[in-house]
Amino acid sequence: MAPSGAVFYGVYDILKSAYLHTPEGRKRLQHMKQEGQQLNAMEQLELGPMRTLLYGAIAGACAEATTYPFEVVRRQLQLQARTARLGAVATCMKIVEQGGVPALYAGLIPSLLQVLPSAAISYFMYECMKIVLKVESR
Structure with a gap:
């Protein structure tokens, strides 16, 4: 869980920060500051609705791809008979060998x-x- 969460939140934050430092991102933030409370919730999204969904999906994909091998090993460990148990590293090596x-x-x-x-x-x-x-992120 910890590595997955770290990748998930880390990738999203990197993507969000990178966008907000582009000319387009800075322009969006400036527009949001000028309009203030006149914007609805969707318009107040720093990344906009589509980019928020896209960056969330990318972050989820990165987290899943990064941690998926651990899930494969965990499942193989669960399927092993009690008499012939291998450790996590040995199970991983067996999977790669096969x-x-x-x-x-x-x-x-x-x-x-x-x-x-x-x-x-x-x-x-x-x-x-x-x-x-009304939770401030920064």
């Missing part, structure tokens, strides 16, 4: 199809709730 490094990513695409919408909506709601609840 199927190569791609075996650590077997099933990643269906997992991404589940994670992408969830991550996008999660970040969108997070950013919207910061506005509605």
Whole structure:
């Protein structure tokens, strides 16, 4: 959980910061400061609705792709018989020996199809709730 969260929040923050430091991002922030309270919640999103959803999906995909091999190893550990238990490293090496490094990513695409919408909506709601609840991020 910790590595996944670190990648998830880290990637989103990097993408958001990078955008807000572009001329387009600075222009958007300036517009938001000028208009102030006249903007609705959707217009107050620093990245805008589509970019918030996109960056959330990208962050979710990066987190899933980074931590997916650990999930494969964990599942293999759970399937092992009690009498022939291997450790995590030995299980990982066995997976790689049998199927190569791609075996650590077997099933990643269906997992991404589940994670992408969830991550996008999660970040969108997070950013919207910061506005509605008037929580300052900086």
